[in-house]
Amino acid sequence: STASLYRAPGERPTISFELYPPRTPKGEVSLQRTVLDLAQIGPDYFSVTYGASGATRQTSRDLICSILRDTPVTPIAHLTCVGASEADLTEYVSELLDEGVRDFLALRGDPPAGQEDWQPHPEGLTRASQLVALLRTVVAARLGPADPVSISVAAYPGGDYGPDGQAVVDPSDVAALLEKQDAGADFAITQVFFDPAHYAELVSAARAGGVRIPIIPGLIPLTDPKRLRRLEELTGVRVPEQLLDSLDSAESPDEAYQRGLTASVDLIDGVLAAGAPGLHLYTFNSSKAALDLLDRAGLAPTVALGGTAPQ
Numbered sequence: 001s002t003a004s005l006y007r008a009p010g011e012r013p014t015i016s017f018e019l020y021p022p023r024t025p026k027g028e029v030s031l032q033r034t035v036l037d038l039a040q041i042g043p044d045y046f047s048v049t050y051g052a053s054g055a056t057r058q059t060s061r062d063l064i065c066s067i068l069r070d071t072p073v074t075p076i077a078h079l080t081c082v083g084a085s086e087a088d089l090t091e092y093v094s095e096l097l098d099e100g101v102r103d104f105l106a107l108r109g110d111p112p113a114g115q116e117d118w119q120p121h122p123e124g125l126t127r128a129s130q131l132v133a134l135l136r137t138v139v140a141a142r143l144g145p146a147d148p149v150s151i152s153v154a155a156y157p158g159g160d161y162g163p164d165g166q167a168v169v170d171p172s173d174v175a176a177l178l179e180k181q182d183a184g185a186d187f188a189i190t191q192v193f194f195d196p197a198h199y200a201e202l203v204s205a206a207r208a209g210g211v212r213i214p215i216i217p218g219l220i221p222l223t224d225p226k227r228l229r230r231l232e233e234l235t236g237v238r239v240p241e242q243l244l245d246s247l248d249s250a251e252s253p254d255e256a257y258q259r260g261l262t263a264s265v266d267l268i269d270g271v272l273a274a275g276a277p278g279l280h281l282y283t284f285n286s287s288k289a290a291l292d293l294l295d296r297a298g299l300a301p302t303v304a305l306g307g308t309a310p311q
């Protein structure tokens with residue numbers, strides 16, 4: 001249920017991992033290992049992306065079903081409005097509900113590669129808030145009003161600074177978050193960011209704007225400079241020069257990795273100090289950096305880390 005996906009102030013933060021559906025048979029095999037390794041530490045949920053980077057509905061659904069079948073961990077199914085009519089979305093949501101999925105992350109989605117502007121499907125939705133509303137309607141029709149379904153949504157700390165060097169967030173992102181809350185969202189998970197001040201500022205601007213739902217920071221292990229540069233291109237969130245310099249100037253890949261872990265622990269400490277109710281780690285389907293990071297931060301949920309998973 002929703003209550004187990006984030007924690008009240010004072011309790012330990014939830015720990016969760018984002019996975020994407022495999023694109024190759026090799027990726028599928030290594031993902032099975034990753035899921036089992038991550039499940040070992042008892043995370044609060046796995047979220048499974050949808051449509052991003054060419055993933056299909058079927059591969060997302062297969063990954064969700066394998067999590068339900070092979071682990072005790074709750075899967076959150078990402079959904080987007082891209083390329084789907086309302087009828088398509090209703091059908092897909094109904095299928096997932098039949099599989100036992102009770103947790104959804106409702107997104108608008110990005111335009112397909114090569115397309116600049118967001119173009120809705122002619123019989124589709126144009127905003128995540130509408131998808132939240134559609135989900136609430138489908139769930140009520142199929143399960144009745146009492147059945148617990150959680151709906152999470154995206155939030156954006158960004159990476160911008162004002163003239164005095166203070167973190168600033170885009171007011172339209174706060175307006176969008178409020179609209180999603182009003183449509184029935186239970187909590188939010190953020191896009192990547194690199195300065196805890198951006199998370200703190202988003203939470204504070206959101207609260208000032210009437211947003212009451214918990215906002216869980218989404219974090220990537222800052223261990224791979226190539227990945228950070230690619231993410232900067234994809235998301236437009238600036239990676240601090242100082243971080244890239246520190247990783248680039250390391251004497252060895254291992255030293256860069258260790259420096260990245262240290263920077264990530266600082267970021268985690270910062271968001272926890274700002275009251276983060278959970279930590280959502282973008283894993284890129286690899287368990288090592290995520291588990292090393294939690295180990296370093298002293299945040300392994302239930303099981304001691306550092307050992308290898310039983311064969």
Ligand code: FAD
Binds near residue numbers: 048106109154177190
């Ligand atoms: P919306 O909340 O609908 O916002 C869309 C635009 O409209 C924004 O510019 C927003 O500022 C504006 N807007 C909305 N309401 C208002 C308002 N009331 N006033 C002013 N402006 C408004 N993409 C995928 O394709 N697949 C995934 O699996 C996926 N997973 C993600 C997971 C997370 C945690 C995050 C943070 C993002 C993910 N994305 C994914 C990316 C996401 O689809 C894109 O960032 C997309 O461009 C915006 O989606 P949204 O749900 O935030 O859109």
